[in-house]
Amino acid sequence: MKKLIFKPIENFNWFLGLKLFKNANYFSINLFNYFYKKNICNHKYLKENFVKEYHVEGFAKLNKINSKIINEINSELKDQSLNAGLNNQINFKITPKIFGIVKKLINHDLDKYLKLLEKYYNQKINLAYLTISRNYETSKEYNNNSYFVSKKMEPYSNFYHTDGYVFNMFKIFINLQDVNEDEGPLHLVKKEKSKKFIKLKKFYSREKYLRSEESDKQVEDCLFKNTGKLGDVLLCNTAELIHKAGDVGANKKRDILFMSFVATPDVNDSIDYFSFNEEVFEDKIVKKLSKIPGVRKLIRFYFKCKKISLKS
Ligand SMILES: [Fe+2]
Structure with missing residues (x-):
């Protein structure tokens, strides 16, 4: 009975999010994000180029990490002999040395970026999830002409979607290798092109959109693909943008370090970014802190954010 009442509301919440905010997150979460950005974010910091870009576009490239430090990580990973699972993705073990x-x-x-983001967000920032993964080529188990493809057919996050979190969660991606078009770079749908993307891909959700190569070609100009060099860094709000992991080509791989x-x-009394220590190796913390279910909890969270915002 409960399901009969709540399902249509949930569907409508989804439909409105897509129609009005042009992404695949609920309307209620988008509304929260809108008011958070308008009323709680400190707009004084928009004078910083990367903050402005992030605020407006939802992503920004940051300065490259010194290759020495990336090579240090890579040489630690080299010794790990892990087998690719069924979905052709490896999650490396984060050893104490790697951490x-x-x-x-x-x-x-x-x-320097996180400090400015703390001021922009008006909140303390904590690392909530850390993972290092390798994607390999995965054979497609579905037909390119299919419109509906069950999520079970998705090998890794390579179906277009928006993360169901609030704006307070953001990700930083660091390339552990050079990433070309056929090594599966992250695809982001640019905000200003999302209307066109949704129309041409007949996009409704992760499971429902056109998969044909022809439709891919039509939306080519709607995408930002995170190709780049070893050590390149991307700051991105995946709760605002439609995105997916790129498909990896034959005999290729992509190694990347993700941080949420x-x-x-x-989080009380955090003195650095690492209040959660090793707990960040699992995605529980990021879910607990930024997946806010239900409108009532969202409103409560909004007012808590407003009340406790650092007054800088
Ligand atoms: Fe995602």
Whole structure:
């Protein structure tokens, strides 16, 4: 009975999100994001180019990480002999040594950006999820002419979607190798082109959109593909943008380091970015802090953010 009442509301919430905010996140979450950005974010920091880009476009390239530190990580990964799972994706084990290098990278190379983002968000920022993964080519188990493709057929996050989190969660991607078009770069749908993308791909959700090569060609200009060199860094809000992992070509692979950070009043007394220590090796923390279910909880979270926002 409950399902009979709530399902249509949920569907309508989804439909409105897509129609009005042109992404695949709920209307209620988009509305939260809109008011957070309007009323809680500190617009004084939009004078910083990367903050402005991030605020307006939803993503920004940051300065490259020194290749020495990336090579340090890569030489640690080299010794891990892990088998690709069924979905042809490997998640490397984050050893204490690797975690130490990543912490150094955050404290040295990313600190200046994170400090400014804390001021922009008006909240303390914490690392909430860290993973290093390798994607290989995966055979397609579905037909290119299919419109509906079950999520079960998705090998890794390579179906277009928007992450169901609030704006407070953002990601930083670091290339551990040079990434070309056929090595599966992240695809982002540019905000100003999302209307065209949704129309031409007949996009409704992760499971429902056109998969044909022809439709891919039609939306080529709607995409930003995160190709680049070893050490390149991308800051991105995947809760605002439609995106997917690119498909990896035959005999190719893509190694990448992902970090999710959350700007939140829900972490007390954090003195650095690492309040959660090794807990960030699983995605539980990021879910707990930034997946806010239900409108009532979203409203409560909004007012908590507003009340506790750092007054800078
Ligand atoms: Fe995603």
